[in-house]
Amino acid sequence: MTIGERIKARRDELGMSQEELAHKIGYKSKTSINKIELGIQELRQSKIKQIADALQTTPAYIMGWKETEEDQQLKKCRELFKKCHGSDAYDVVSLYLTLDESDKNVVKTMIESLLSAEKYSVKKESLNA
Template sequence: MKINEIIKKRRKDLGLTLKQVADQLGVSESLISRYESNDVKNMKVDKIAPLAKILKTTPAYLMGWEDNPTPPKPTVDTSMLTEAELAEFEKITGVNQQLFFNGVENDHDMDVFKEAVLNIILANRKDKKD
């Protein structure tokens, strides 16, 4: 499937109108229609990730590089943290999501960051015991 077909199919699968997608993307409804009809041959790169987010998928799926529109959401296992450590973990990751990710959900990058924070907390626990 071509990118225009993928965009249209995904939008319809989610029950979104052209207007809803356009409003969320901050473009005209006619531009989304032109994306879907393949009238726009070179979609601007800065539109792909936000469009993927609106369509609840990945940029790679929109580009036709992945087959699964909704890959499983990665998770970081925090079950081994104490209540105080979990509170610290949530504080650090929450603040940094706003500061560095500007509130944009990027599951992969955020999970890499969360994994690093988790490792630091666990390393600090070990240092306190030694």
């Protein structure tokens, strides 16, 4: 199986369109993804990890290499996190981890601000009861 075939297969497993994948990794349109999947365009080294993350897999899988034990453990952790908290929560955490420290602090402050709203304090009180 080629790199492009593995990308397409994983994208199909996730029910993700070429356009969605392109958007997640910073391409303006699906054209580049289509060309990569067809083997017309080489996959740039700088995009391998981004594509693997967007497809919730490892760079080793994308490249067709044997996955290391660390890769397998990482995959299990991702699956467990998604099972416990859902794919949306996983996506939010993944995006958060790509931010620099300054932007992480901004996000943390925003979340703390949101949680100070009355609708959340009622939930906190009922949890503590």
